[in-house]
Amino acid sequence: MPKTTDPTLSKTRFTSGLQCLKLLHLGTYSRELADPVPASQQALFDSGTHVGVLARQRFPDGLLIDAPYNAHSRAVTSTSKALSDAFIPAIYEAGFDFENIRIRVDILSRNSDHTFNLIEVKSSTSVKPEHIPDAAIQLHVLEGSGVPIGKTFLMHIDNTYVYQGGDYDLDKLFRLEDITDQARSYLQSVPGSLAAMWEALHLDETPPIEIGPQCTRPYRCAFYNYCHKSLPEHHIEQLPRAKPEFIDKLRAAGIQDIGDIPPDFPGLSANQQRVRNAVATGRPYVGPELADALSQATYPLHFLDFETFNAALPAYVGTRPYQVIPFQWSLHVQDSSGALSNISFLHDGSDDPREAFTRSLLDAIGPQGTILVYSSYEQTIIWQLADLFPQYQERLSALPGRFLDLLALVRAHFYHPNFHGSYSIKAVLPALDPDLTYSDLDIQDGSLASIYFAKMIAPDTQAHERERLRNALIRYCERDTLAMVHVLAALQSMSQTTTPQS
Numbered sequence: 406m407p408k409t410t411d412p413t414l415s416k417t418r419f420t421s422g423l424q425c426l427k428l429l430h431l432g433t434y435s436r437e438l439a440d441p442v443p444a445s446q447q448a449l450f451d452s453g454t455h456v457g458v459l460a461r462q463r464f465p466d467g468l469l470i471d472a473p474y475n476a477h478s479r480a481v482t483s484t485s486k487a488l489s490d491a492f493i494p495a496i497y498e499a500g501f502d503f504e505n506i507r508i509r510v511d512i513l514s515r516n517s518d519h520t521f522n523l524i525e526v527k528s529s530t531s532v533k534p535e536h537i538p539d540a541a542i543q544l545h546v547l548e549g550s551g552v553p554i555g556k557t558f559l560m561h562i563d564n565t566y567v568y569q570g571g572d573y574d575l576d577k578l579f580r581l582e583d584i585t586d587q588a589r590s591y592l593q594s595v596p597g598s599l600a601a602m603w604e605a606l607h608l609d610e611t612p613p614i615e616i617g618p619q620c621t622r623p624y625r626c627a628f629y630n631y632c633h634k635s636l637p638e639h640h641i642e643q644l645p646r647a648k649p650e651f652i653d654k655l656r657a658a659g660i661q662d663i664g665d666i667p668p669d670f671p672g673l674s675a676n677q678q679r680v681r682n683a684v685a686t687g688r689p690y691v692g693p694e695l696a697d698a699l700s701q702a703t704y705p706l707h708f709l710d711f712e713t714f715n716a717a718l719p720a721y722v723g724t725r726p727y728q729v730i731p732f733q734w735s736l737h738v739q740d741s742s743g744a745l746s747n748i749s750f751l752h753d754g755s756d757d758p759r760e761a762f763t764r765s766l767l768d769a770i771g772p773q774g775t776i777l778v779y780s781s782y783e784q785t786i787i788w789q790l791a792d793l794f795p796q797y798q799e800r801l802s803a804l805p806g807r808f809l810d811l812l813a814l815v816r817a818h819f820y821h822p823n824f825h826g827s828y829s830i831k832a833v834l835p836a837l838d839p840d841l842t843y844s845d846l847d848i849q850d851g852s853l854a855s856i857y858f859a860k861m862i863a864p865d866t867q868a869h870e871r872e873r874l875r876n877a878l879i880r881y882c883e884r885d886t887l888a889m890v891h892v893l894a895a896l897q898s899m900s901q902t903t904t905p906q907s
């Protein structure tokens with residue numbers, strides 16, 4: 406794409422430029438190369454927008470600058486009028502343009518001394534280091550535009566707030582943190598950062614920046630796949646639990662592929678050595694204790710998986726922001742003959758799902774046999790439910806003692822080169838049983854399941870759409886437990902047919 410001679414910056418571009426100048430350049434001129442935005446990330450954006458709108462009510466009677474982002478001049482003109490009207494106590498989405506940097510400010514609150522406070526709203530539950538530059542670039546533009554700024558605040562969600570029903574108590578739902586000192590201190594570095602960004606934006610080609618820790622910090626880069634596509638299949642970044650400094654050491658030694666790491670390379674942990682050996686030889690690592698670990702499982706085997714959601718804004722009385730709420734489970738039961746059956750539960754009302762979830766689960770799980778899970782997540786939820794429902798506490802508390810965590814077992818005793826550094830069941834299943842996939846399903850990951858659930862119970866969702874979402878959720882959760890059945894079978898087979906390695 407031809408480069409514009411008059412590029413502009415925004416808050417987003419500024420923070421992109423701080424992360425990586427190549428990201429800034431690609432994001433400005435080559436958006437078409439970006440990774441598709443996953444539905445789960447889009448849902449996070451939508452939730453953030455909803456939180457932002459609610460947050461305005463903490464500064465009531467303000468004026469919304471109602472101009473879309475592509476009508477920036479209109480936003481700037483309307484803002485200018487609102488600033489000069491002393492009867493307007495707060496301005497939402499105020500627009501400014503200073504030295505080709507265009508910003509919209511979440512909330513500007515008017516003070517009695519003719520200054521304004523700058524309020525940046527985030528859906529997070531605390532102030533994070535990456536929020537400070539975001540506020541500082543706004544300070545730079547506002548003060549450059551002649552707006553006197555008193556204090557700078559970050560307003561975030563307070564996850565200790567307990568919803569009591571009815572309207573949210575906004576004084577408790579949101580917490581205002583004074584970040585004036587941090588933002589002003591950061592402001593000193595802004596001109597230098599801007600100079601580097603303008604220089605990058607005037608380059609005809611993307612800046613020649615190597616991939617590195619900046620590709621995932623503080624955010625996973627939107628061009629991650631574009632920049633990583635020509636890397637070796639077993640790139641060193643896939644090495645489990647490798648610190649950025651260790652990856653830098655490997656790079657400095659000219660090593661890009663895990664299989665090329667010398668076995669005695671200083672700093673390789675025992676597990677990383679197994680991963681290195683599996684990649685170098687193309688053969689899975691089978692630990693000497695895998696067979697013993699698998700033999701702990703007793704019939705009937707119960708393969709259990711939960712789906713949950715954790716919304717920023719609490720939906721049920723007595724719950725907190727981001728509290729995890731289980732709404733669905735799937736259970737495959739296998740007897741010693743290999744016969745397999747499935748039973749599942751999916752809440753489908755707008756009320757709190759937890760009691761129906763708990764009751765149905767306790768009714769479905771037989772009194773004997775191992776309960777296989779993939780991660781400690783289900784155990785955590787069980788303990789939370791036991792605390793919540795004294796009437797089910799005894800029966801719930803008896804379950805975790807029967808749990809066998811397949812994830813912990815795989816981590817400790819097995820590695821396949823095709824895991825590519827991930828022990829997630831979505832990575833483990835195709836390596837162990839390529840015939841069973843998620844590709845025929847509408848939902849292919851848990852974060853999408855929570856979005857489907859929210860849509861399914863939304864009052865304005867039509868009956869036929871609700872049915873479609875319901876079927877998709879049931880099929881997804883059922884596939885997760887079936888995947889565990891197949892993973893266990895593959896591990897049992899490997900442990901019997903492969904010579905273990907130390």
Ligand code: SF4
Nearest residue numbers: 425428620626629632
């Ligand atoms: S993937 Fe990494 S190197 Fe490529 S643009 Fe993003 S941050 Fe920069």
